[in-house]
Structures are given as C-alpha cells and as structure tokens.
Amino acid sequence: MNHIGDRLIVEGRRKRTALVVGLDPDLRYIPDVVRQGVDPETGEGAAEAIYAFNRIVIDAVAEHVVAVKPQLAYYEIYGADGIAALEQTIRYARSKGLLVLNDAKRGDIGPTSAAYARAFLGEGPIAGDMVTVNPFLGSDGYMPFIEAAEAAGKGVFVLLKTSNPSSGELQDLKLGDGDKLYMKLAAELGRLGARSVGAHGYSCVGAVVGGTYPEEAAAIRAALPSAIFLVPGYGAQGGTAEALRPFFDARGEGAIISSSRGIIYAYRNLGEQWPSLSEAEISLAIGEEAARAKEAINAVRGAG
Numbered sequence: 001m002n003h004i005g006d007r008l009i010v011e012g013r014r015k016r017t018a019l020v021v022g023l024d025p026d027l028r029y030i031p032d033v034v035r036q037g038v039d040p041e042t043g044e045g046a047a048e049a050i051y052a053f054n055r056i057v058i059d060a061v062a063e064h065v066v067a068v069k070p071q072l073a074y075y076e077i078y079g080a081d082g083i084a085a086l087e088q089t090i091r092y093a094r095s096k097g098l099l100v101l102n103d104a105k106r107g108d109i110g111p112t113s114a115a116y117a118r119a120f121l122g123e124g125p126i127a128g129d130m131v132t133v134n135p136f137l138g139s140d141g142y143m144p145f146i147e148a149a150e151a152a153g154k155g156v157f158v159l160l161k162t163s164n165p166s167s168g169e170l171q172d173l174k175l176g177d178g179d180k181l182y183m184k185l186a187a188e189l190g191r192l193g194a195r196s197v198g199a200h201g202y203s204c205v206g207a208v209v210g211g212t213y214p215e216e217a218a219a220i221r222a223a224l225p226s227a228i229f230l231v232p233g234y235g236a237q238g239g240t241a242e243a244l245r246p247f248f249d250a251r252g253e254g255a256i257i258s259s260s261r262g263i264i265y266a267y268r269n270l271g272e273q274w275p276s277l278s279e280a281e282i283s284l285a286i287g288e289e290a291a292r293a294k295e296a297i298n299a300v301r302g303a304g
C-alpha cells in the first residue's frame with residue numbers, strides 16, 4: 001500500500017489507536033540507568049544516551065501507536081552526533097513496524113524546500129514517512145513538499161492552527177473577506193489535497209491542528225474533510241481527551257493525536273526518586289501511560 005492516508009487509517013484500525021508518541025529527548029529528564037557509561041557532556045555521549053532512551057520508549061509504546069514523531073530540535077542541538085542518533089532512531093522505529101513523522105517544520109524558497117523535501121521524504125538517512133511543513137513562505141514554499149509526498153506515497157502536515165498560546169497572533173488574523181488566515185489556508189489545502197485522495201478518503205496533505213483549540217478544529221474539519229489532522233497539545237500542554245471529538249470524522253478516524261512529554265517522561269510522576277529507577281520501571285511507566293492515552297482517546301472517538 002503506497003498511500004500515506006490509507007496506511008494511517010489501516011494501521012490505526014489494525015492497532016485500534018490514533019496515538020502518536022513524540023520523541024523529544026531532553027537529557028535533563030533521562031534517568032541515570034540510560035546514561036550509564038556515557039559522558040552526556042560530549043556530543044557522542046549525548047547521542048548515545050538519546051538513542052538508548054528512544055529505544056526504550058519505542059519498545060514500550062510500539063503496540064499503542066501508529067507512528068513516532070521525532071522533534072528535530074532535540075537532535076540538532078548535538079550537531080552531527082544528534083543527527084546520527086536521529087538516523088538510528090528512525091531505523092529502529094521502522095524495524096518495529098512504525099511510521100515515522102519528522103517534526104521539522106520546514107519551508108523555504110522553492111529550491112530549498114525541494115531540498116528539504118528530498119531530505120525528509122526521499123530515500124536518505126533521515127527521511128521518514130511524513131514531515132511537518134511551515135507554510136509562511138507561501139505556495140512555492142510548500143508545493144515541493146506536497147509534490148514529493150504525492151510522488152512517494154508519503155505525507156505532509158502543514159501548520160494551520162498550532163497548539164501554542166500565541167498561535168492566534170498571526171493565524172487568526174482576519175483577511176479582507178472576513179475569513180481568518182487559517183481558514184483561508186485550509187481551503188487552499190483542501191484544493192491541493194483533492195489531487196491525492198486515497199481509497200479510505202484521505203489525501204497526502206494533512207494539517208496541524210492544536211488539541212488546545214477544539215472550536216477551531218470543528219470549523220477546520222468541516223472545511224477539510226479529506227485531510228488527516230496531526231493534533232499536538234494533548235497532555236503536557238493541557239489538551240484533554242474529552243476535547244478531541246471535533247478533530248475526528250464521523251467514523252472516529254482522520255486524526256492522529258500526538259503526545260511527547262506526557263508519555264516519554266511518565267516515570268517522573270513516580271516521585272523524586274525517578275532518576276534512579278530501573279530500565280524495567282521506566283519502560284513500564286511509559287508503556288502504561290501510552291496505553292492510558294490510547295484508551296482515553298479511543299473512548300472519545302467511539303473506538304472503545
């Protein structure tokens with residue numbers, strides 16, 4: 001099956017989940033056992049600890065998620081060593097049958113976007129199955145990603161209404177006809193997505209819609225019935241499962257809900273002794289939290 005919309009729907013049904021776990025590894029929150037024998041002050045040591053941590057997370061969450069979402073910033077901190085950890089992480093996630101969504105938020109002038117599209121949607125070492133795209137430069141900034149996705153059966157998620165508190169400063173601006181900017185972009189993405197709708201009704205052009213904005217999500221869902229939504233903001237940013245219904249279609253599909261800190265650092269809720277927990281304890285806490293999130297989301301989308 002070579003269509004990302006179909007792959008996400010089929011995998012979501014097979015595993016009965018709409019959850020995506022974000023891989024945002026921050027060394028300050030990685031327990032001692034994972035850092036043993038490495039010097040996290042060096043790029044090499046940091047990268048080793050990050051990859052070891054990501055393996056634990058991936059093993060613990062694999063049965064509960066359709067995809068993992070590495071956040072590029074956490075790898076770029078360590079330059080070439082961090083990118084090597086990203087490469088290893090992508091390979092490992094794929095070996096576990098998971099789709100990979102690079103949260104890179106790229107977008108530039110046309111030729112540079114084309115190069116980014118090759119990096120993230122091509123065949124190279126950090127390419128995944130999907131990538132997040134910043135549309136601020138306009139159509140020649142995002143079209144190279146969409147064309148690359150169409151050609152490769154991969155997916156893009158264009159930032160539309162992001163989860164952060166100040167997202168409205170630009171995204172909610174009213175245009176001459178009274179429409180908000182994000183609704184204008186939604187209409188444009190709908191037109192572009194119509195070119196690549198798969199057997200299950202979804203295109204390769206998805207949208208980022210923050211879980212912290214359920215009212216806006218209802219309007220965007222109505223305008224964009226064939227776009228899969230990537231929904232960040234659940235968990236650590238205050239987004240709740242109860243608020244997620246408008247993000248899904250009538251069948252309870254069409255959205256993937258992302259959580260990073262709330263799941264990968266779940267063991268920190270066990271108390272101040274978290275730095276000295278064993279690998280088994282860390283893994284159990286992460287897996288249990290992923291299962292809890294999956295079921296809470298399933299209950300709301302009617303897949304309970």
Ligand SMILES: O=c1ccn([C@@H]2O[C@H](COP(=O)(O)O)[C@@H](O)[C@H]2O)c(=O)[nH]1
Nearest residue numbers: 071162163210232236237259260261262
């Ligand atoms: O609108 C957006 C777009 C992307 N993000 C990214 O998702 C994760 C959220 O992490 P949590 O720990 O679950 O809050 C992070 O990588 C962001 O860069 C987003 O939050 N909102």
